[in-house]
Every structure is written in C-alpha cells, then in structure tokens.
Amino acid sequence: MDLFTKVCSTWLAIIAILAVVGPFLPLPDPREADFAAPGVKPFSPGHLLGTDSNGYDLLSNVVNGTRVSLMISLVSVLVGGLIGSSIGIISAYVRGRFDGIVSTLFNIILSIPNLVLGLSLVAVLATSPDPSIPVSSNRRIFVIMLSLTFVIIPILGRIARGATLAWVNREFVVAARSMGMRDKDIIFKHIVPNVLPAIYSVGFLAIGVVIVAEGSLSLLGVGVVDGVSWGAMIARVAGEFTYLPHSMYVPVTVLALSVIACNQVGDHLRSRLDLREGKI
Amino acid sequence: MTALLSIKDLVVRFRTPRGLLEAVRGVNLDIPAGASVGIVGESGSGKTVMSRAAMGLLSGSNVERSGSVMFDGHELSSLDSVQVREYFGTGMAMIFQDPMTALNPVRRIGTQISEGLRVRLGMSKKDAMKRSAELLAKVRIPDPEAVLRKFPYQLSGGMRQRVMIATAIACNPKLLFADEPTTALDVTVQAQILNLLADLRKDLGMSMVLVTHDLGVVANNTDFVAVMYAGEIVEMAPTTELFANMKMPYTEALLKSIPKIDAPTEKRLPVIEGRLPNPTDRPDGCGFASRCSYAQDKCRQDRPELEDAGNGHLYRCWYPLGSTIARKSS
Amino acid sequence: MLRQLGQAVVVVIGSTLFLSLLLRLLPVGLAEIYAGGFDEASRAARLKELRLDKDPVTFYLLWLRDFVAGDFGPIVSPGGGTTPVADKVGSALPISLQLMFYVQVVALVVSVPLGIYTAYRSGKRSDKAISYGLFTASSIPNFVFGLLLAVFFGVTLAWLPPLGYVSPGENLVEHFRTMILPVASLAIPLIATYTRLLRADVIATLREDYVTMAVSKGLSNKRILFSHVLRPSSVTLFTSFALNMGALMGGTLVIEQLFTIPGLGSEIGIAIFSRQFFALQSYVAILAVGFVLFNTLADIAVGFVDPRTRERRRA
Numbered sequence: 001m002d003l004f005t006k007v008c009s010t011w012l013a014i015i016a017i018l019a020v021v022g023p024f025l026p027l028p029d030p031r032e033a034d035f036a037a038p039g040v041k042p043f044s045p046g047h048l049l050g051t052d053s054n055g056y057d058l059l060s061n062v063v064n065g066t067r068v069s070l071m072i073s074l075v076s077v078l079v080g081g082l083i084g085s086s087i088g089i090i091s092a093y094v095r096g097r098f099d100g101i102v103s104t105l106f107n108i109i110l111s112i113p114n115l116v117l118g119l120s121l122v123a124v125l126a127t128s129p130d131p132s133i134p135v136s137s138n139r140r141i142f143v144i145m146l147s148l149t150f151v152i153i154p155i156l157g158r159i160a161r162g163a164t165l166a167w168v169n170r171e172f173v174v175a176a177r178s179m180g181m182r183d184k185d186i187i188f189k190h191i192v193p194n195v196l197p198a199i200y201s202v203g204f205l206a207i208g209v210v211i212v213a214e215g216s217l218s219l220l221g222v223g224v225v226d227g228v229s230w231g232a233m234i235a236r237v238a239g240e241f242t243y244l245p246h247s248m249y250v251p252v253t254v255l256a257l258s259v260i261a262c263n264q265v266g267d268h269l270r271s272r273l274d275l276r277e278g279k280i
Numbered sequence: 281m282t283a284l285l286s287i288k289d290l291v292v293r294f295r296t297p298r299g300l301l302e303a304v305r306g307v308n309l310d311i312p313a314g315a316s317v318g319i320v321g322e323s324g325s326g327k328t329v330m331s332r333a334a335m336g337l338l339s340g341s342n343v344e345r346s347g348s349v350m351f352d353g354h355e356l357s358s359l360d361s362v363q364v365r366e367y368f369g370t371g372m373a374m375i376f377q378d379p380m381t382a383l384n385p386v387r388r389i390g391t392q393i394s395e396g397l398r399v400r401l402g403m404s405k406k407d408a409m410k411r412s413a414e415l416l417a418k419v420r421i422p423d424p425e426a427v428l429r430k431f432p433y434q435l436s437g438g439m440r441q442r443v444m445i446a447t448a449i450a451c452n453p454k455l456l457f458a459d460e461p462t463t464a465l466d467v468t469v470q471a472q473i474l475n476l477l478a479d480l481r482k483d484l485g486m487s488m489v490l491v492t493h494d495l496g497v498v499a500n501n502t503d504f505v506a507v508m509y510a511g512e513i514v515e516m517a518p519t520t521e522l523f524a525n526m527k528m529p530y531t532e533a534l535l536k537s538i539p540k541i542d543a544p545t546e547k548r549l550p551v552i553e554g555r556l557p558n559p560t561d562r563p564d565g566c567g568f569a570s571r572c573s574y575a576q577d578k579c580r581q582d583r584p585e586l587e588d589a590g591n592g593h594l595y596r597c598w599y600p601l602g603s604t605i606a607r608k609s610s
Numbered sequence: 611m612l613r614q615l616g617q618a619v620v621v622v623i624g625s626t627l628f629l630s631l632l633l634r635l636l637p638v639g640l641a642e643i644y645a646g647g648f649d650e651a652s653r654a655a656r657l658k659e660l661r662l663d664k665d666p667v668t669f670y671l672l673w674l675r676d677f678v679a680g681d682f683g684p685i686v687s688p689g690g691g692t693t694p695v696a697d698k699v700g701s702a703l704p705i706s707l708q709l710m711f712y713v714q715v716v717a718l719v720v721s722v723p724l725g726i727y728t729a730y731r732s733g734k735r736s737d738k739a740i741s742y743g744l745f746t747a748s749s750i751p752n753f754v755f756g757l758l759l760a761v762f763f764g765v766t767l768a769w770l771p772p773l774g775y776v777s778p779g780e781n782l783v784e785h786f787r788t789m790i791l792p793v794a795s796l797a798i799p800l801i802a803t804y805t806r807l808l809r810a811d812v813i814a815t816l817r818e819d820y821v822t823m824a825v826s827k828g829l830s831n832k833r834i835l836f837s838h839v840l841r842p843s844s845v846t847l848f849t850s851f852a853l854n855m856g857a858l859m860g861g862t863l864v865i866e867q868l869f870t871i872p873g874l875g876s877e878i879g880i881a882i883f884s885r886q887f888f889a890l891q892s893y894v895a896i897l898a899v900g901f902v903l904f905n906t907l908a909d910i911a912v913g914f915v916d917p918r919t920r921e922r923r924r925a
Contacts, residue, residue, distance in 0.1 A: 109625070109628070111624075111625045111901055112897070113856035114857065115861075115864075116860055124632055219868070220882075242765045260749040262749075
C-alpha cells in the first residue's frame with residue numbers, strides 16, 4: 001500500500017470512529033444555535049471551526065453529521081450490495097431464463113439514471129398527505145436509505161453477475177460438479193471467494209457515490225432537510241456562502257476528502273484484484 | 281566479404297524492481313548476405329531479446345543497451361528508436377511468434393499489408409493493394425483478392441502466419457528476423473511455413489535469422505547455427521558441422537530432448553533437469569554447470585571463454601564433448 | 611441491430627411501467643393529494659379527470675398511449691383544472707440538452723488529447739502529476755465544483771454571472787457567458803474520468819504485439835497512433851460516453867438548480883416541491899428513454915468500430 005492509500009484508509013477510519021463517538025465528544029449541541037456568535041470565523045472561542053449565519057457550530061454539525069451520512073451510505077451499500085450480489089451470483093450460476101429475466105430487470109432499473117431514480121423514490125415515498133406538516137426527520141432518513149439501497153441493488157448485482165459469469169465456466173467448477181458437489185457448496189466455496197474482491201472494491205466506490213448522492217439530494221431539497229448530516233449542512237449554508245464561505249468549506253471539504261478516500265481505497269483493491277488475475 | 285549484419289559485444293540489461301536483469305551478455309554474431317542463421321535456445325536464454333535489440337525494436341525507459349550493431353555498413357546502435365525506423369521494412373523486417381496478436385484485429389488484411397508499401401515505398405493506395413494481392417499469392421494464400429478484405433480472426437493460424445510473412449517481406453527487406461515463426465502452429469503447418477520461408481529467401485536473396493527453441497527446425501533450414509544459453513552464445517558452427525561434431529553438453533542435451541517417433545514407448549522423455557540461472561543474480565562459473573551431467577569443479581568456479589575448434593566452430597566449455605573427461609563421465 | 615432495438619424497447623417499457631406503478635402504489639394516495647380538498651360531489655369527477663379511478667395497469671397503458679403521442683400529462687392546479695406538461699417540456703428540455711451537449715463536447719475535446727499525451731508519457735513526472743490531479747478531480751462531486759466556481763468566478767472575481775440563463779436566440783455572447791460555469795462544473799469530473807479511461811486503454815494497446823509489428827514495418831509514431839492505436843482504444847470510451855449520460859442527467863439536476871438554469875432539472879425540482887407527480891412521471895420517463903437511446907446507439911457504434919463484437923453478436 002503506498003502512502004496515499006494509507007492516508008486515505010486512515011481518514012476513513014477516523015470518520016468511522018467519529019461517527020460512533022461523535023455524540024459523546026464535548027462539543028456544543030449541533031441543533032442549538034449560539035445567538036451570541038452567528039457567522040463567526042474558525043478558531044473563535046467556543047467554536048473551533050466557526051458557526052454559520054444562524055449560529056450553529058460547524059465542527060459539531062460536521063462531526064455529528066458524520067453519523068447520519070455514514071450510516072446512510074454504509075447501510076445502503078451493505079444491504080443493497082448483499083441483496084444485489086446474491087441475486088447476481090445466483091442468476092449467473094443458474095443461467096437460462098431466470099438469468100435472462102434478472103438481467104433485464106437490472107437493466108430496466110439501471111436505465112433510469114441513478115440520481116434521478118433516487119430522487120423520484122425519495123420524493124414519492126417521503127410525501128406527507130398534508131403539505132403543511134413535514135415528514136419527520138427519522139422517516140426521511142429511512143426513506144433515503146431505502147431508496148438508495150434500491151438504487152445500489154442492480155449496480156452491485158450487475159457487477160456480481162458479470163464476475164460470476166467469468167468464473168462459472170471455468171474448469172474447476174465443472175470438475176466440482178462432476179465430483180458430485182452440491183450447488184450450494186460450489187457457490188459458497190468456489191464462486192463467492194473469487195467474486196468477492198470485485199464486489200467489495202466496487203462497494204467502496206459505491207459508498208463514495210452514496211455520500212455524494214446524499215449531498216445532492218439535500219441540495220435538491222429532499223435530503224435530510226432539518227436533520228444533522230453533511231448533506232443537510234451543505235444545503236443549509238448553500239444560500240449564504242457568498243459572504244460566509246467558511247461555513248461551506250467545512251462540510252464540503254470533509255465530504256470531498258471522504259469521497260476521495262473511498263475512491264482511492266476502492267481503486268487500490270481493484271488493482272490488487274487485477275494483479276491476482278494476472279493483468280498488470 | 282563484410283557481413284550484412286554485424287553484432288559486436290551486444291549487452292542488454294533491464295532495470296527491474298528486483299535488480300538489474302542481464303538478458304544478453306556480450307554477443308558477437310556476423311550474418312552474411314543471403315545466409316540463413318539459426319539461433320537456438322530455451323525460453324529465457326535471451327534469444328528474443330537479442331534479436332529485437334539487434335533490430336532496434338527494444339524500447340523502454342528501463343532498457344540499457346551497449347555494443348555495436350552494423351547493418352549494411354551503417355551503425356545502428358547510435359540511432360534512437362525513431363531514426364532506426366528508416367531501416368525497417370526496406371532493410372530489416374521481423375515476423376513474430378503469434379500471428380493472432382501480431383496482426384491488428386480491427387483492421388483488414390489488405391490495409392495492414394499495404395501500409396508498409398505506402399509509407400516506405402510511397403506507393404498509391406491502388407498500387408499498394410495490387411501489390412498486396414501479389415504478395416498474398418507469393419505466400420501461397422488462395423483467393424488473394426478476397427482475403428484482402430478479411431479480418432485476421434476470419435483466417436486460420438497458418439493463413440495468418442502467411443499474411444504476417446507477406447507483410448514483412450512487402451518492401452523486399454535484405455534481412456528477415458523470424459522469431460519462433462512456427463511455435464504457435466500445428467506440426468503439419470510448420471513444415472509448410474519453413475519451406476515457404478526457404479523459397480522466399482532464395483527468391484528475394486534475403487538473409488534470415490531464425491530464432492527458435494527447436495533444434496529440429498534449424499536442422500534443414502539454416503546455413504549455420506548459434507546456440508544461446510543464459511544470455512550468451514555457447515556454441516556456434518555451420519549447421520552440418522554442429523550436428524556432426526557437437527561440442528557442448530547443452531547442445532547435446534537439447535538434441536536428446538527432441539522426442540523421436542521410433543523411441544520405445546515405455547521410456548520417459550529425456551529432459552534437461554533444473555532451470556536457467558536467475559538473470560539478476562548469476563552464479564560464478566558456467567551457467568549450465570548445475571544442470572550438466574559432465575560438470576566438474578572447475579565448471580562451477582570459472583566461466584569458460586569462447587574457444588575456436590577450427591571449421592568455423594566456436595564453443596564455450598571447459599570439457600567439451602569428445603574430450604577425455606567427458607568420455608569418462610558419460 | 612434489431613435485437614438491440616428490441617431490448618431497448620423492453621427496457622423502456624419496463625422502466626416507465628415501474629415509475630407508473632410506483633406512483634399509483636404510493637403510501638399516500640394520489641387521490642388524497644389531488645382531490646383531498648374537494649367535497650364529495652366534485653371529487654369523483656376530479657378523480658375521473660385525472661384517471662385516478664382506473665386501475666394501475668390501465669392507468670399506465672393510457673399514459674403510454676399519450677406519452678408516445680407527445681402528451682405528457684397534466685399539471686394539476688389545486689383549485690381545479692389542469693395545464694399540459696408538454697409546454698414545460700418544450701421550453702425546458704432544449705436548455706438541458708444544450709447543457710449536456712456542451713459538457714460532453716468540452717469533455718471529449720480536452721480528454722482525448724490529454725489521455726493520449728499522458729499515455730505516451732506514462733511513468734514520467736508529467737504523467738504522474740496529471741494523474742493525481744485527475745484522480746482528485748474525479749472524486750470531487752460536481753456540486754462542489756459548482757459552488758466553488760460560482761463563488762470564485764461569479765462573486766469574488768465577478769468575471770462571469772453566477773446565476774441565470776440567457777438563450778442563444780436572445781444574446782449569443784451572454785448565452786455562453788452564463789453557460790461557462792455550469793458546463794465547467796459538470797465537465798471537470800467528466801474530463802477526469804474520460805482521460806483516465808483513455809490513458810489506460812492506450813497504454814494497454816501500445817503493449818500489443820501488433821504495435822511492435824507496426825513499428826517493425828517502419829511506420830512513424832503518428833501513423834501508428836491514428837492507424838492502429840486509436841480504434842481499439844476508443845471502444846471503452848464510446849461505452850463510457852453513453853453510460854455517463856446517466857450520471858450527467860443526475861448532475862444537471864443539481865447544477866441547474868444551483869445556477870438557476872430553467873432546464874428540465876429545475877422543472878423536476880419544481881414538480882417535486884409542488885407535488886406534481888404526473889409531471890414528475892413524464893419528466894423521468896423522458897430521461898430514461900433518452901438514456902436507453904444513447905446506450906443503444908453507443909452499442910451499435912461499438913459494433914462498427916470493432917468487427918469482432920459484431921461477429922460475437924451474430925453468433
């Protein structure tokens with residue numbers, strides 16, 4: 001692992017830890033506005049990274065927001081990846097009409113551009129009957145996770161299917177079958193270990209994508225609207241950053257660094273996989 | 281008479297993460313005009329690297345090359361990879377081992393053959409295509425007009441190899457490097473290709489350097505043979521002289537390892553035990569010592585120099601075949 | 611080719627059906643949303659007008675029939691009555707298409723030479739520096755570029771207008787000036803992606819035996835590049851171009867709202883905010899159809915460039 005990859009992995013570890021211990025750190029409440037200090041710059045007393053125009057502490061919001069943003073990303077990719085990969089692997093193993101149907105279904109969902117699909121799902125599922133009563137924050141988070149999981153399923157499903165197709169015709173699988181091994185065992189002992197590296201390298205890239213998606217959805221107005229997340233932060237300060245740029249730099253930097261880190265780790269895993277396969 | 285191609289003290293080294301890799305260490309070889317020279321060696325002996333380095337096809341930031349290569353009176357080793365191309369096509373040409381990968385899969389045969397004619401000889405597209413069809417006929421491909429429009433994947437292995445030969449000789453080169461031209465082909469097709477090369481040679485007055493691991497291939501198709509091992513020439517002689525008076529235990533072992541059709545079927549195929557020495561860390565002494573059935577202590581300590589046995593026969597061994605020690609140990 | 615078009619049609623019908631069912635099977639009924647405030651008497655009439663009295667499948671089929679005829683459904687006014695979505699599409703779609711077209715053109719124009727340049731100089735310092743820069747650029751989300759560019763060039767330096775849109779018909783110069791920042795925000799990550807892709811492809815192609823053979827024929831580097839290297843290397847670029855249309859559509863959603871450009875992306879935002887789900891369905895369907903069309907065209911183009919794929923498909 002070269003230095004850059006090491007740095008990126010460390011960063012990911014840091015934000016993972018922050019996600020867990022965030023609420024226990026001695027930081028001001030992210031939802032409590034400090035009316036005495038609106039729009040102060042970083043390194044002001046009591047506000048290490050400053051506040052936005054409403055007085056919300058930026059450091060606290062970013063640290064606490066990590067929990068929600070990471071949770072959304074990890075859950076979507078893990079659950080979506082699990083479901084998608086399982087379907088993809090089984091589909092490629094079984095072949096025949098089942099595979100044809102699954103493949104077409106994946107293509108159908110994939111034919112709607114990712115963000116557009118996510119946006120539609122969230123918009124539709126997070127609507128409240130009465131426009132004056134907004135949907136609760138937790139419900140929104142749940143809906144966002146559900147929608148993004150749904151978007152991820154065919155993405156990782158197609159990767160898993162493609163990777164499985166490459167392996168399922170190899171001789172050692174045919175040999176295993178001829179020895180009387182059961183399909184279930186063949187899949188778990190032979191196919192999955194070979195397909196897994198491809199899946200989790202794309203998985204890391206997907207985490208980065210979902211983090212950005214959460215930010216985009218918030219900017220579009222359907223994200224975690226009044227909650228504490230990176231996307232919510234960016235959406236809140238989007239209007240005022242022309243005169244208060246630091247309020248935007250904070251969440252944007254953290255988000256961008258996290259996405260870069262995810263991409264680098266995913267890339268690194270993919271090149272390790274290529275080496276294994278004998279490509280250079 | 282001066283040789284067409286004269287290689288002196290050619291050394292080729294690669295800078296790798298694992299150290300400096302010596303692929304060719306000091307090769308001297310003269311190729312006369314119109315002659316056919318065989319270069320024989322196992323994989324890793326340096327024969328391919330040497331032929332590519334001699335022609336000037338070896339490029340890369342990690343390549344170190346020294347020594348002199350004179351072609352037709354011109355010194356090539358001082359030219360960079362772009363300048364040396366003046367001699368390609370019309371002076372020197374190469375055919376490669378695998379015709380499937382050496383032909384561009386997304387371009388038609390006709391385009392690939394006529395390219396050299398148009399760029400090197402300045403022919404018009406129409407003339408070049410006509411000449412390409414003639415070349416295809418010359419390499420004995422049936423229905424040349426139709427083949428011009430085909431793609432490589434539509435032809436059989438033997439046909440693709442003939443196409444590659446046609447492409448290489450298109451501009452009438454004086455010297456043809458043939459790098460394992462038959463290795464990727466069926467045995468039945470091998471003989472056809474070798475015969476074709478021999479006929480073309482006579483027809484065009486071309487010299488040929490035939491690089492192969494198979495002694496059988498050089499037996500009937502070369503004027504003299506150089507045997508390479510671990511980056512250097514260990515035996516060199518006119519072909520008939522080599523087979524009649526083999527001096528190197530290595531050459532003998534190579535010959536013995538060719539399967540014979542009339543050998544008893546229960547006996548194991550003779551092989552040369554062991555492997556080539558690590559090219560980044562060669563041991564002292566003779567490189568073949570660890571695998572040689574006649575090896576003595578001297579072999580493992582001192583590196584033998586090239587000796588002349590007369591008759592144009594050179595060898596590099598302390599105890600060549602026919603000397604007293606060898607006879608005792610065999 | 612016929613088979614690919616057939617596939618495309620299946621996919622389009624599948625995705626539009628999915629959207630339609632999604633709307634109808636909402637947790638909160640559309641009936642509630644659009645007819646909730648009506649009294650008993652006019653409610654039934656309202657539902658009939660919006661076709662919400664029909665079952666989901668019939669609803670979809672009727673929608674499909676109208677969609678292919680160019681009728682994109684109603685914008686529901688809360689008090690009663692409707693206005694056609696098609697009007698909005700007519701004014702907004704061309705603007706979004708302009709944006710996407712500019713982005714792809716700029717991205718290709720920059721990334722093709724850059725990709726080839728870095729491939730030929732691979733391993734050298736210039737290549738390494740550029741590669742790191744590209745990697746960072748491809749990881750930064752487009753809205754970050756949008757925000758940063760808008761602040762820097764639109765406010766701090768005030769060279770370009772940070773918001774708004776001027777159509778080419780009104781004022782060509784202003785049109786381009788308003789488009790520069792949004793196009794740049796979307797193009798920079800795309801340039802990074804394309805360049806890295808092309809670079810990897812060209813490096814791989816340069817290692818092929820047939821390139822060595824071409825050198826041995828005495829051809830110049832320039833000739834080898836155009837005659838032997840570009841064609842095989844461009845295959846993945848075609849496919850990526852088409853796939854990135856999807857990401858681009860998502861990107862225009864955000865960028866249009868950020869820079870207040872009245873394209874389809876902004877209309878989608880408005881539709882969501884004002885709960886116009888019929889309009890939303892049609893907008894998304896348009897995007898899906900466009901995406902599938904692009905990918906099908908790209909598939910066909912790949913077949914032309916690489917004859918082996920053509921053969922494989924026929925088999």
